[in-house]
Amino acid sequence: MILAGIWYILQQLKQGPQGNLDVSNQLYQNRQENEQLRQTIDQKLTQIQQNNDQQLERMRQTVEEKLESTIQSRLKQSMANVNQQLESVNKSLGEMQSLSQDVASLNKTLSGTKTRGIMGEVQLGNVIEDILTSAQYEREIPTIAGSSNRVEFAIKLPGEHQQTVWLPIDSKFPLDSYERIQTALDNSDREQVDKERKALAQQIRKFAQDINSKYIQPPQTTDFGIMFLPTENLYSEVVRNAQLVEELRKQENVIVTGPSTIAAILNALSVGFKTLTIEQNAQKISQTLGKFKAEFDSYTKTLTIAQKHLNDASKKLDQLSSTRTNAMDRILRDVEALDDES
Template sequence: MTALPLTVIILILAAVAAQIIAIVVVVRLRRGPDARDKVFQKISDYEDRLDKNEFSVREEIGKNREDMIRAARDSRDELTRVFLDFSAMLDKKIQTIQEMIHNSARANREELSVSLKSFGEQFAANVKSFNDMQREKFGELIADNNAKLEKMRETVDEKLHKTLETRLGESFKLVSERLEMVQKGLGEMQGLASGVGDLKRVLSNVKTKGVLGEYQLGGLLEQILPPAQYARNVKTRAGSADNVEFAVKIPSKDNSAKTIWLPVDAKFPTEDYEKLNAAYDSGNTDEIEYYKKELEKKIKLFAKDIKTKYVDPPNTTDFAIMFLPFEGLYAEVLRIPGLLETIQRDFKISITGPTTLAAFLNTLQMGFRSLAVEKRTSEIWELLGAVRAEFGKFGEVLEKTKVKLDQASKEIDNAGTRSRAIERKLRDVQTLPETQAQKLLGDMTTVDDE
């Protein structure tokens, strides 16, 4: 618990004394005038004593304050001195530790330096020893390999010499025989060269190349379509003397016998295509662009010619097919931007190559089959209609038969009822022996049969 200050204690004592005096004064005043004088005298004495006590207390408090100030100053001086001593001791300890760390680090560096130096010397010695050993082993290996290679070379040279002698002898003999055959073949080659020259002159003719395209087109049609589905040299346009090379028969959707033709004509712009290939070989971009445009003009001209001569709806389809006999030519036409779309839009001509024509004809063949199935389907529907009508009549016959059967069943039930009634009537009649009954019934059966 914290002690109360001295001043507070004094004030408390003064208050208590004042209360006691007040009580005494009250008590004395009640006893009379003499008593009041004595009380006042006592109060005066108490006041004197209080003054003296107050003075003594004040002096004591002053002395205590001075002693406390002096003790505090002495304590502060002692604390300062102790702190200074501790700081000096701490600085000394820190300096000592720093010196120890510095000395230890220097010793470690020196020891590490010595160790690294020793390791480096030992490593260099080991590397030198290893290199010397490897050099020695490698030298021995090289010498051994050289000896083996020399031996192998001698063996190979010997075998090669023998083999060459044998093979050269055989080869000279074979070459001599082949030279004789070559001399005989030269005469044949000369004849073949003259034949090739004749063939080149024939192929250089545009009409001949057109015949080759027509021949190739005929071969494709023959491979894919049956003979009944196409024809050669067909006059597809009424009042025209021009015949298309090939025309595919398109059956009508109804059952009429009228045939619609799909014109197919082979075209081969020989000169423009050859010039374009020559321009590609030379790498001249100007010539390439020029001959591309020329090829485009020729293809458009062919399309216009086919449409004018061979397309005549409703005798033909509203479009026709232009066949290009080489895939390279077809690819070149495809590379010309917008040409295929223009031909189809303006002239309604579909351009095909050997591969695309085969795909188109296969698709057309599937269409023919679908149309045939469709025609057969209509026939099947007619047959089913007839069967349905007959089946309705058959239902009526079955209904009548059911009625007849019901009537026969009722007659049989009536006969059974009558039979049971007869049995009841005959129950009292004497039964004949079986043999006699059978004889009698047999005679009756014979009479009935007669």
Template sequence: MTENLLMILIGLSIVNIGINLVKKPKVDIKPQLKQVEDLMVKFDLTLERTEKSIKDEFQRNRTESNFLSKTNREELTNSLKSFEEKFAENIKELNELLRQKFGDFSIQQNQINKQTTENVKEVKLSVENQLKSIREDNTKQLDEMRKTVDEKLQKTLNERLSQSFETVGKQLQAVQEGLGEMRSLATDVGGLKKVLSNVKMRGGIGEIQLSMLLEQILAPDQYEANVKTKASSADLVEFAIKLPGRDDSGKNVWLPIDAKFPKDIYEQLQEAYDEGDQARVLIAQKNLDNTIKKMAKDISDKYIDPPNTTDFGIMFLPFEGIYAEVVRKAALLEDLQRNYKIIVTGPTTLAAILNSLQMGFKTLAIQKRSSEVWQVLGAVKKEFENFSGIMEKAQKNIQTGLNQLDDVMGKRTRAIQRKLKGVEALSETETKNILPELSDGSLLLDDENDDL
């Protein structure tokens, strides 16, 4: 530490001398240079001694460190060896203890197994004896039940057989009657098939169903049957709905509705579905599409004639099955609406359309009658004003009568009471004897009648 301080002082002295030399350049510097050289020599000697001292110190530290490391390794080796020996002894003791415990446990387990085996044998014998007793009792009871059941079964069987034979006889008779009804039903079905196979009759069925829907929803003056809607055609549409015109001329615009029933094509499609023949299904679907298009074209050419009619018509399919098959194809519906201006409906959808039209008719009627309603409201307002004046007069008259009544009930009553103050009051019985007409209220009623 001292040597380090000495080196620092020498360095500071050299720096100080250098600074002085710089500040005083004209002074003779040889003595000072000599002094600096001496200091430099001393500084070198001091530096060598310091370096040697540092090296010796490092050597001593390295030697001590090696000695300590060796000592620590020896102590650690001895400790580990001692720990291994002690751990081995503990493991040995633990093994001996476990061997002893497992030996005792094995003996106890053998005793428990032996005791359990004896208990199981006893329980088994007891259960076997009880089961034997139960089996014997069950056998006896089953024999008794079998006898009882056989007797009752024989009796019941005889009764049931008698009833069954009687019932079978009645049912055979009913079957014979049913066969007669089936023959009659077959005849009716045959007639229905003939009707459905007749194109004109099929059209009649659709027309009847369409007529029933119109009758149920619309008023008779809102539609007509067998209407000529196109001036250049003599064909009559089955039904046409009267819609209000676009101006106030009162001329109606017709909405044509025609019923169609492609039964044969639809039956071919159903047969193809039932057989699962995909090729036939595709052919039948195509035939149905073409048939529907022809029917739509027929309606469009014969019955649609704007402005006498709407710019579209309605094709009514009388059965939901055919309608569902048609509406499955969005392209077909779009083609019918775009090229032929035809809307396809079934019973349900047509009913919804008719209900919407009916609501429109009601709204239109309300609009047309709104001026009449306004006039009625004006008359009611005038009458109410007259009624209000009459009520005010009546109120004044009633108030005048109440004031007079208060005067009579107040002043006059008190005056009469003062006059009669000295008169002795009679008992109720004497009063009834003298004035019997007061007992039943007849006088009061007479007074009320006089007032009325």
């Protein structure tokens, strides 16, 4: 439409003054049409903008509602998880406090030398009871005749002339010395570590001397005794000093053991007891078999005689059932012949 108006103006300009007047009229008319068009476009744009604003507002409200709902849901879930974790933390703290109290109580209990000795004896007793029978060991007995020193456990071993030979086992628990070594190791104090290890070796050596002097006296006992250390860590700390272990074995006749090594020794003894029982019973079994053989021979002879008598009786029965029966039949036939003649 605008192009057509422009084309019309150009044609009027070619026609001169009259054309100029027409052009002016036409321009005025075009301006009015353009103004109407502009107003129409403005109205449309205003309506489009209003529609867009309304749609954007609705979209904003929808997004805000969704976002708020999601945030609330996530926040509730997060709070629930936090509460659950806090409850778990509180429970763990309670357990840790209880464990701390138990550890403190255990440390207090183990602080006494007598209490530690009782614990070591109980642990040693549990190991022995699991492997040996009650008839194969004794508790708290003097292994040397006339002595008042009683060893914690003594294993019964067979000796000559059916005499019992005792193997003494005594538990020792130098926990204080071991803890001082660990403290020095934690502090990386090499000099203090060496010092505490020497003190532990001296204490172990004193224990071995007591076992030797109080519980070992062949032939009433074995020529060696056993020192039991209740924990593997303590046992490992002691046996790392190979020179000390060899010294105790040769000079004091004492073998140092831990929970695993004492179990191995007792298992070996248990197998030996079973083998010895079989050997001791083998002679009795042989004697019993000899008596059975004599009885069986007598039974065989008696059975042979009885069988012979049975054979003789069978022959006599055969004779009675054949020869004598035939003779009686002949006599009966003769009687029948006499009856017929009569």
